[in-house]
Amino acid sequence: MRRSGLLLPLVLFGVLALVPGLRAAGVPLGGFWPLLLERVIVFAIAAMSLDLILGIGGLVSFGHAAPLAIGAYTVAILNEANVTEAALVVPCAMVAAGVFALLTGAVALRTRGINFIMITLAFAQMVFFAVSSLADYGGEDGYTLFSRTRVLGHDWLGANNFYVSALVVLFGVWLLLRMISLSRFGRALAACRQNRVRVRALGLDPFAIELVAMVIAAMICAVAGVLMANEAEFVSPAYGGWQRSGDLMVMVILGGIGSLHGAILGAFVVVLAEEGLGRLTQHWPLIYGPGLILAVLYLRGGLAGIGVRRG
Amino acid sequence: MAEALLEIVGLRKSYGALRVTDGVDLRVAAGTIHAVIGPNGAGKTTLIGQIFGAIRPDSGQIRLAGRDITGLSPHRRARLGLARSFQITSVLPEFSVLENVALAVQGSHGSAFRFVWPARSEAKWNGLALAGLERVGLAGRAGDLASALSHGEKRQLELAMALVAEPRAMLLDEPLAGAGPEEAARLIALLGGLRGSCAILLVEHDMDAVFQLADTISVLAQGRVIASGTPDAIRADPVVRAAYLGEDF
Ligand SMILES: Nc1ncnc2c1ncn2[C@@H]1O[C@H](COP(=O)(O)OP(=O)(O)OP(=O)(O)O)[C@@H](O)[C@H]1O
Numbered sequence: 171m172r173r174s175g176l177l178l179p180l181v182l183f184g185v186l187a188l189v190p191g192l193r194a195a196g197v198p199l200g201g202f203w204p205l206l207l208e209r210v211i212v213f214a215i216a217a218m219s220l221d222l223i224l225g226i227g228g229l230v231s232f233g234h235a236a237p238l239a240i241g242a243y244t245v246a247i248l249n250e251a252n253v254t255e256a257a258l259v260v261p262c263a264m265v266a267a268g269v270f271a272l273l274t275g276a277v278a279l280r281t282r283g284i285n286f287i288m289i290t291l292a293f294a295q296m297v298f299f300a301v302s303s304l305a306d307y308g309g310e311d312g313y314t315l316f317s318r319t320r321v322l323g324h325d326w327l328g329a330n331n332f333y334v335s336a337l338v339v340l341f342g343v344w345l346l347l348r349m350i351s352l353s354r355f356g357r358a359l360a361a362c363r364q365n366r367v368r369v370r371a372l373g374l375d376p377f378a379i380e381l382v383a384m385v386i387a388a389m390i391c392a393v394a395g396v397l398m399a400n401e402a403e404f405v406s407p408a409y410g411g412w413q414r415s416g417d418l419m420v421m422v423i424l425g426g427i428g429s430l431h432g433a434i435l436g437a438f439v440v441v442l443a444e445e446g447l448g449r450l451t452q453h454w455p456l457i458y459g460p461g462l463i464l465a466v467l468y469l470r471g472g473l474a475g476i477g478v479r480r481g
Numbered sequence: 482m483a484e485a486l487l488e489i490v491g492l493r494k495s496y497g498a499l500r501v502t503d504g505v506d507l508r509v510a511a512g513t514i515h516a517v518i519g520p521n522g523a524g525k526t527t528l529i530g531q532i533f534g535a536i537r538p539d540s541g542q543i544r545l546a547g548r549d550i551t552g553l554s555p556h557r558r559a560r561l562g563l564a565r566s567f568q569i570t571s572v573l574p575e576f577s578v579l580e581n582v583a584l585a586v587q588g589s590h591g592s593a594f595r596f597v598w599p600a601r602s603e604a605k606w607n608g609l610a611l612a613g614l615e616r617v618g619l620a621g622r623a624g625d626l627a628s629a630l631s632h633g634e635k636r637q638l639e640l641a642m643a644l645v646a647e648p649r650a651m652l653l654d655e656p657l658a659g660a661g662p663e664e665a666a667r668l669i670a671l672l673g674g675l676r677g678s679c680a681i682l683l684v685e686h687d688m689d690a691v692f693q694l695a696d697t698i699s700v701l702a703q704g705r706v707i708a709s710g711t712p713d714a715i716r717a718d719p720v721v722r723a724a725y726l727g728e729d730f
């Protein structure tokens with residue numbers, strides 16, 4: 171298990187809390203940055219859930235956009251049925267993504283290495299094509315929500331409250347994943363990453379451990395999907411595309427694999443790169459791509475590892 | 482002979498035309514040390530792999546305390562009281578030495594499925610783990626990363642991981658390889674002290690250790706048991722001397 175101090179994560183949450191803090195203090199904040207950070211927060215939840223299996227479990231899933239899309243489309247489908255209450259939407263999204271992860275994980279975990287990457291990708295592509303074919307929900311064009319999800323009747327996911335709600339969810343997810351990663355389960359999962367044969371010889375079942383981790387990660391990611399649909403008031407198949415899965419992996423690796431809070435930094439850089447560089451120049455991948463390679467080569471431990479002595 | 486704790490009947494395994502295990506029968510009585518010796522490539526490691534469940538035999542049966550375990554997965558066998566050490570050291574390199582053993586305690590005393598409370602601060606398990614490290618003489622390195630250990634120390638760590646599970650039977654694949662003379666003497670004394678509480682199937686090339694420790698010795702060559710008996714009987718066996726020990730032993 172990687173040692174991680176509490177200072178950096180708390181600073182990160184402090185910075186994210188500046189937006190509502192300043193607003194509460196009467197500073198009129200609007201425009202680019204709050205909206206960008208809102209997206210960062212939602213992506214950070216998804217990436218952090220991926221970090222449980224990728225960083226701690228060492229399972230290179232190239233299909234983590236699938237539970238994101240499942241969460242988002244649960245919002246759309248229930249929206250069409252006039253169900254907009256989070257107390258229903260969120261459990262439905264989590265159960266759907268959890269069942270998906272249970273079934274596909276049970277197959278994917280029979281393979282290792284590159285095959286695992288390809289199989290998780292293939293399952294996510296199945297979700298992508300499945301939602302693309304949902305003609306009632308806009309097919310490839312996507313679907314615009316009638317209204318945002320309400321939380322116990324409150325407008326907590328409305329445009330004015332969304333930021334704070336998403337931040338609270340991110341904080342809760344961080345606490346939860348941190349607790350899990352430090353628990354007996356997290357230790358066994360980290361052991362599977364290092365040496366499955368040894369774990370099995372000690373009387374623990376790596377397959378069951380990794381499968382449960384995949385289900386937990388998918389259920390959390392589905393919550394990010396619910397938030398993402400609400401933030402955009404729109405869902406589209408791109409939520410489940412392989413590029414999205416790749417983005418999530420980049421966020422985890424760039425931010426600092428296995429650190430959990432690194433996902434926030436990774437999400438910030440990736441979202442900023444896509445939105446910010448995209449505005450500056452249409453050739454932004456020319457900057458983004460080499461930047462990524464340099465980061466992987468020179469930032470061992472990712473952005474969260476800068477200034478942290480390791481070993 | 483006393484009731485066998487570990488019993489292997491008619492075990493066979495081939496890799497293509499190569500018969501690595503060619504009809505092996507073995508009985509290890511409870512609380513005794515049964516050494517399996519034989520030249521390189523005789524099939525000793527493959528035999529341990531099959532007993533532990535990592536390798537599936539083509540035919541034959543493996544029984545632990547009378548129960549047929551031939552079809553069980555390794556983690557189920559471990560839960561039934563079987564422990565092993567590996568010829569090629571197998572530890573968790575990114576964990577501390579203590580945490581390696583604490584995970585072994587978790588495997589035998591608990592489960593993976595508890596999601597609350599930090600595992601590292603479970604005092605009872607850490608205490609058991611530290612006691613295991615003391616028995617093998619590695620307590621001084623409890624806080625170091627397992628990857629920082631020497632080869633011999635990793636063997637000691639593996640032995641500690643097996644011991645803390647309080648197994649009914651241990652399969653040890655060359656536990657003394659890489660140990661210095663002092664460590665070896667300590668480990669030999671330790672293994673001797675386990676007699677009576679744990680059945681041990683010991684694969685070892687150090688013949689002094691084998692003849693000092695074993696209650697029974699089986700000689701394996703080309704996948705077959707060519708001789709089995711007390712150390713004195715094995716020492717005197719002309720077939721064994723020709724096949725393995727050499728005339729001077
Ligand atoms: N997976 C495999 N595929 C093909 N041949 C194998 C395989 N595993 C082992 N063998 C062969 O089976 C034979 C027995 O190997 P094994 O490792 O069991 O020998 P050993 O008695 O443990 O030898 P050593 O004393 O060198 O450890 C060897 O000839 C080896 O090359």
Ligand SMILES: [Mg+2]
Nearest residue numbers: 525526527568
């Ligand atoms: Mg061997």
